[in-house]
Amino acid sequence: MAERSFKKEVERLRLGAGETFEGEGILAVTKGLLEAGVAYVGGYQGSPISHLMDVFADADPLLKELGVHFEASASEATAAAMLAASVNYPLRGAVAWKSVVGTNVASDALSNVASGGVTGGALIIVGEDYGEGSSIMQERTHAFAMKSQMWLLDPRPNLRSIVDMVAKGFELSEASNTPVMLELRVRACHVTGRFTAKDNVPPLMTVADAANRPTRDTERIVLPPANFLHEVEKIEKRWPAAVDFVARERLNERFGPAEGDVGIIVQGGLFNTLNRALELVGLSDIEGNARLPIYCLNVTYPLVPDEVADFCRGKSAVLIVEEGQPEFIEHELNTLLRRADLQTRIVGKDVLPRAGEYSGAVLRDGVAKFLRAWAPTIAPPEESATPPAVTPKDVPQRPAGFCTGCPERPIFTAMKLVERELGPSHVSADIGCHLFSILPPFHIGNTTMGYGLGSAGASAFRPEGKRAIAVMGDGGFWHNGLTSGIGNAVFNKDDTVTLIVDNGYSAATGGQDILSSRATNPVRATNHPIARAVRGVGADWVRTIDRTYDVKAMRDTLKEALTAKEKGPKVIVASSECMLNRQRREKPAKAKAIKAGRRVVRDRFGVDPDTCTGDHSCIRLSGCPSLTIKPNPDPLRRDPIAHVDNSCVGCGLCGEASHAAVLCPSFYRARIVTNPDRWDRIKQRVRGALIGWMQRRMDAARAARAF
Amino acid sequence: MERRRITIAILALGGQGGGVLADWILALAEAKGWRAQGTSVPGVAQRTGSTIYYIELVPDDAAADPVLALMPVPGDVDIVIASELMEAGRAILRGFVTRDQTTLIGSTHRIFAIAEKSAMADGRASSERILAACGERAKRFIGFDMDAEAARAGSVISSIMFGALAGSGALPFARADYEQAIRAGGIAIDANLRGFSAGLAAAKTSEAALPGEAVAPPPRPTTAAGRALADRVTALPQDAQPNALHGAARLTDYQDADYAGLYLDRLTLVAGFGDPLLTTETARHLALWMSYEDTIRVADLKIRASRFARVRDEVRVSDDQVVAVTEFMHPRLREVCETLPAALGRAILHSPRLTRILEPLFRKGRHVETTSLRWFLMLRILAGMRRFRRASLRYAEEQARIEAWLGAIRDAAARDTALATEIARTQGLVKGYGDTFERGLKNFEIVMAAAPALDADAVARLRAAALADDQGTTLAAAIAGGERRAMA
Incomplete structure (x- = not known):
């Protein structure tokens, strides 16, 4: 059972032509696949694509109705190999994973499917885990696209563009017999928005049809001499076909005025951030009406040489906004301009940072630097930055940690x-x-x-x-x-x-x-x-x-x-x-049992403030979020004491650790019985009476010899 | 160009419902005919880390097809909502809070980060500094303890934040619109509406202040013996009197009035040097040391009626629930022998044969169910050993250590009372039980051995080094560094 359920949301996948779809990026992608008549989907979970897999899983009944096969693959390699179904048959297939790590795992199968080529559209949806919140090495999927000759889509991050690009991705794949990658950055996966839906389309051919009528073409198998032919085919047939398709279908977009002395080329996925940066320096507005020409690459590989030349011609300089390194696009733009014998200067990493996420502030500063050098008349004035009121030292870091009660x-x-x-x-x-x-x-x-x-x-x-x-x-x-x-x-x-x-x-x-x-x-x-x-x-x-x-x-x-x-x-x-x-499963069940009047036992831990001396050994052996600190109530002590807050789930580690590590005797476990039965109550009454009597005597004796 | 959008950044910790709050805001704006877009960065950040939810709102007539940003840009955020004080600090650090534009809505309570919690003494960051920055940097700052407000309202912090947003008036929507968004969400509607209402009220009335820390007033004597002790305290410098009163009361409770008398005898000797700060600090640390935590003390504290009541209160047990309390005790042969008469305890610990035979009996941790009759009686007997404490091995050991320490204080005070004060404070290294106690004592002895040759600042630095890690690495390096300097 997955952490997040999309049972309710997947109902929206049934919307038909003309209805307005509202939801998150990953749901929109799924809707796009169904509208495109996908025959099979697979993939491997991982941020930021996990929820896409959960959506697929929760949408399984609908997928079955449409005759779409879905499986949660054992690994990204498994998922990529699944695309074999599109090699010989006109089956549209899509697989998804976290990139770049997932792409690494999948690369053997990817190389094979890219070499032999596909008949049916093959779409690889990669969640680009780059920048803030990423948990992996910062590398680019772009390198894989170039080395295997697969096409890379990087749509503008709004639902309409993303969904359109899913459909166009399949068409591009079929037009060029090449698998196509659709790159979605972390926030694009989770961005909310709306678009006008189309009807879902059942696949023209199902995977069952294909299995029943196998066809065979040894020229599609990577083995000599076919592999040498594949390479030639890639260069002579598939690449030109892809470039033609991208140009014909106008997958890349132009914004702002047609002419200008300077312009900007931007990866589609960064367009919104760029527009905001331009807005903040007074050079665009909320509808993207920029005051200088912008060429937006919704397809970042392959580039279309004629489009690039047309855009650059007559400009003294063009800024390329390309996130991550190496700057593959910048290199290629320079090559294309040389070949076209244009003298336009390509400016990229010399004004933008080589490493790190291109946030709004980074782009605002980079664009300003570019304009000051190449278009000083429209460049924003230099502003002195206000020094921050707090320093990083003042704000403690919060590294990720195990959840409350985690068994690890x-x-x-x-x-x-x-x-x-x-x-x-x-x-x-x-x-x-x-x-x-x-x-x-x-x-x-x-x-x-x-x-x-x-x-x-x-x-x-x-x-x-x-x-x-x-x-x-x-x-x-x-x-x-x-x-x-x-x-x-x-x-x-x-x-x-x-x-x-x-x-x-x-x-x-x-x-x-x-x-x-x-x-x-x-x-x-x-x-x-x-x-x-x-x-x-x-x-x-x-x-x-x-x-x-x-x-x-x-x-x-x-x-x-x-x-x-x-x-x-x-x-x-x-x-x-x-x-x-476990809590997601047990909490509602316990709440129900309590409501029904049944006996329910719950443990939680606590720390006695008068025996805790504030050394925090227990915390150094645990790090549980519910084991925290609070001010020392002892007027003679200064160090904060350990404290268990009410989020404790009673996993038992505090007690086990204090025994195993011979910690202090401050921890206690409270076993709380809700709806106690008769025996509980009798026991409680007898103990309570006797212990209470003894405690009263002890209190009296203590009062007699007190300060 | 006219700017017709509202940008909102929510900084929250995993599990605080930042996503729920974002969903409510989106639903609220969309219901009022605005274009609303939200984004977030899930992933490892959600596992106890801090994460940002970002929202942009645009009136429907402002643009046919608005291009909205997916992350907050410094200098372009209208509303920042922070679910915890340091998260508000983080928003300021990242430049999201600007004087001309930003309404900052932040809870003033703390959820401590692991580095703050795991420090060997007090590793807490300064809340005052962050609170001051919130006031300075925001156009408007609405800050109150939203966690406490949530507990009072029987709700969750996300609904308090939503209420505070409504109360701030930073969005052009009516109260009923907010409440409708909660209803439309369909989850825990009543509790969330309660929290919303509490948050809204608090946002309009609260002054931004830190949750207060209670300061215990000095105890007043209740018996003739207590009054006699209190009279003796009046002879001490004014500043030292509260600590001395706390100390005298604590030691009377710990042992008896005579023991508290011994405390004042010892303290008076130190007071004779005429340095109020030295007397104040010695009063504090001497009381702590003399009330060292032995098994007798622990048993005594665990079975008190006041403790039973405190536990019930802390774990929030209602009258119709039954609670059983279990302690995790681990008396080793060493602790058992320390409670025995000194000669006997020493004899066992010094006899390898007896140790070998007896040790296995005390190798296991015990689950002590204090609320059961059997264990209660057992602990009561142990607590009753207080009468024989003066004969115990531990008593002899601790008094010898205390006398040595007081001797060192006096020796130092004769030439440098600042150094003597630092030596008095060094007692703070000795705390806890078992391994923690042994480690603390070892560090204490290392610092004390070096102290006579050092000045006050150097002793304070060594003490800080002793608390830097629990392997003793920093302290060893500091001592070695000192020796190198001394040789050079």
Whole structure:
């Protein structure tokens, strides 16, 4: 079950011609696919594309009605390989993932499908995880488009443009027999807006039709000599066809006056930010009526040489607004202008930063710099910046951390305790929530090499005495870790310890089900234990822990794994359900039970303010959001004391950690019984009477000898 | 060119309902015929980090097909809503708040960041500085404790923020329009309307101020013994008297009036040096040390009626609910021996054989259910050992340490009372239980060993170094650095 449900929103996908669709970018994309008669969709979740996968999943009934096949692919490579269905058959297919990491994973299949080419339109929707909020290396998908010769669409970030580009993307793909990538930046995936819908179109041919009537064309298979022909075909046929289509259909747009001494070329996805920047310096308005010519590249690859030459001709300088590096478009513009023998100066990274997101402020400053150099008459005056009233030092950073009650936290608490005893090990971390262990308060983890690559990342460490520890999530394990990590370790007789964090879902991307999920899913096969798969590839030393909150068991098992005499990989599967998902499931159920008058038990933790001395060891071993600090009520103490706020879900870590690490006796667990039964009440009455009597006597004695 | 749009940035932490608030604002504007666009950056930022929701509103007649931005631009934000004080600070830091344009609506409560929480002493950022910046930088600042307001209204902070937005009058919509947006949202309508209403009222009346911190008044004596102690306190410098009164009361509660008398004897010796600050700080730290946390003290505090009431209050138990309270105690052989008569305790700890036999019995943490009769009686007996505390091993050890420390204070005070004050403050390193106590004591001893040769500032720096990390790395480096300087 995914973190966010789109059950209600997907009903809007049924809207017909003329009706107004309102919603988020990713929903609009899905609507665009259905209007374009897509036959199959797939993909792999990951920000910012996770919700698109959730939308697909929640729209499954509608997809089935239309005869559209959907699957949640095992990895981006799986998703890309799915596009094979469009090679021989006129099937329109779309796959989605987070880029650039997903594109890396998919690149083998992508190269193959790009080489052989497609018959049906093949669309790859990449969520570009670049800039603020990104969790990955900052690289460009553009490089993949160029090296594999796939076309890259980067539409203006409004729903109408995005949906149009979905339809045009399929047509472009078919016109040029080439897969097409549609790039959506993080905010575009989540931007809200409206557009006029068209009717959904069932695919002309379904995947079942194709399977029933297979056709074969060895010239589409990447094997000599066909592969050499593909390269020639790309250059002589597909590329010119694409350029013709982009020009004919006017996919790139012009804004502002037709003529001018200077102009701006901009990636479509940055158009809105650029327009705002121009607005702020008085050179455009809210409808995009710029006072200088703008050429907006909704297709950033391939460029259309004639359009570029036409735009640049007669201008002294043109600013290219191209985010990220290397500046591929800037390089190509310079080449095109040389070939056209135009003397227009291309200005790009010399006025705009080479690295970092092109925010409104960055573009405003860059445009101003450009204009001061090339069009001083319309350049904005230089303003002195006001010094900020606060400095970064005044505002504490908030690094991401584990959620309240997260079952992964105790695993790292245990690792900290083992570290105290055995000294630090090299820890090869992985991608997933568990990577937050590298941040405060845990500071555990030396490298991370990619999704599911925790064990592989430790494979070069051949211990003599001290074993390396690899961490892997259940998501990464099924994505590729089983083969690249465990299988590899077995085969190479690795001696590393692999800790597989099994929280029941692909939790970091929004709680999607995976093979080992404990939930039963009506449309997918779940409940395939990780331990069985691990043993299946030949690992013998396997331990499973079914309650990660048991810090002592976690600590002792880790210690055993690090010190065991046996050779070969040691695998610990630590399982407890993702607390976010668990709370989403249990909270409403408990609320219902309480309403119905049934006995419900709830735990939560607390700290006694008079025994807490404000050292915060507990926080350094936990970092739970609900474990916080508050002013010390003791008039003689100054340091804030630990405090558990009411968001505590009673996971139990505070108690386990204070036992395992021999912390202070300040923590208490309150077990609260709502709708107590008779036995609860009798017990309470007897205890209350006796304890109350004793307490009154103690109070009286204390008063007698008081200050 | 006339600017006809309203831009709104919401800075919130994951789980605070920033998305819900954004949805309400979008629904509100759209219902009134405006073009509204919202964006956000979900992902890891939502996992306890801070994140920004950004909204642009344009009247329908302003543009046929408006080109709206997807992120706030410094100097172009009309309304900033921050769900927490440091998030308001972050908005200022990022330049979203400008004097000529921005209405800043921010909660003044704090959600502490991990670095603030995990510091070994007090790592909190300065709220005063941020609050002052909010007042200086915004065109208008509406700030109040929205978290407390949400608790009072039995609602969530997002509805309080929505109410405060309505109360600010920064949007050209009526109260009923806002309420309609909440109804249209369809989730927890009653609670959200309550919160909205509370937020709206608070926005119109509240003065921007930080949530206050209660200062405990000095205790008044209630017994003859107490009055005698209080009389002795009047002989101390004025400034030192509140701490001394707190100390005397604390030690009477901890042990008895005689013990509090011993406290004042010791304090009077230090007061003799005539430095009020030295006396004040010694009064504080001596009281803390003399009320060291042993098992007797912990048992005593855990079973009090006032503590039972406090727990019920803190975990919000209603009268028709039943609550059981469990403590996580981990008495090791060391702590057990410390409670025994000194000779016996020492004999066991010094005998490898006895230690080996007995240690396994005290290796496990205990779940002590204080609300059960069995454990309550057990703790009561332990608390009753107070009468024999003076005979215990721990008492002997602590009094010896205290005397040594007081001796060091006096030695220093004879030539430099500022240094003596810093030595008195060094007691602050010794706190907690178990491993924490041992680490603190070790650091204390390191600083104390170096102190006689240093000046006041250097001791303060060493103390800060001791609190920089819990591995002792910074302290060791500081000591080594000092030695290098001394040699050079």
